[in-house]
Amino acid sequence: MASDTEGQIFPFKWTEVQFVYTIAIWILIASLARIVFTYLKPLKKWFPDSSLIIIVGLVLGVFIRLTLSGDVSLDAHVFFLYLLPPIIFDAGYFMPNRAFFKNIDSILMFSLVGTVWNCFAIGGSLLFLSHYNVFSVQFSTFEILIFSALISASDPVAIIVVFEEIHVNEFLFINVFGEALFNDAISVVIGYKND
Structure with a gap:
């Protein structure tokens, strides 16, 4: 018995590539x-680019939910494989390299020392409060430290x-920008070490 794809040079297997194409189309749209928003000056006066992209994402999410059959969800695999690389590429491509590496010492000081200090200050104060039963739910030390690494x-x-x-x-700009780039990675490492 011959299959439906026999004799075809490029067989059409939508179910195998549906999710990848949906993500690719979402990123393309x-x-x-974003390109259209940069040319709409009156719209940029009232709404920042990020809010307009959020609105586009919500509209696309509703459209995907209504048109695709099955359960569509965003899990860690999809995020790390399809959505995070364009975000990192955008941040790396538009980063002012010369100023960044010229001020790497102050950037690392703010991001490393500041994030570690924040983590232990938040974790320590929450542990102190948990010993006095301030919270309505009891948390373990591990849960408090993971939360402090996250926040x-x-x-x-x-x-x-x-x-x-x-x-x-x-x-000032490159220090804030560099600290924003590094502190997320540092908090992930702190959370991973606590795990």
Whole structure:
């Protein structure tokens, strides 16, 4: 008995590539929307780019939920394989390399020492409060330290956007930008070491 794809040079197997193509189309539409938003000056006056991209993402998410059959969910595999690389590429491509490496000492000081200090300050204060039964639910020391590692990384995206618009001092901008790049990775390492 012959199969449906016999004799075809390129057989059409949508079910095997449906999810990858859906993610690729989502990234393409978001990229095109970002390009269009950069040319819409009156719209940028009232809404920042990030809010418009969030709206596009919500519309695409609702569209995907309504049109695709089956359960569509965002898990860690999809995030790390399809969504994170374009984000990292964008951050690395537009990073001012010369200023970044010129100020790497202060950037590492702020990100490493600041994130570790935040982690232990938050964890220590939460442990102190848990000994006095301040919380309605009892948490273990491990859970408190994992939470403090998660929450200790500050993400100054809004500050970076404002700094770009007002053209703040390059030293201040690159320190905040570099600290934002490194502190997430440092908090992941702290959380992993606690695990």
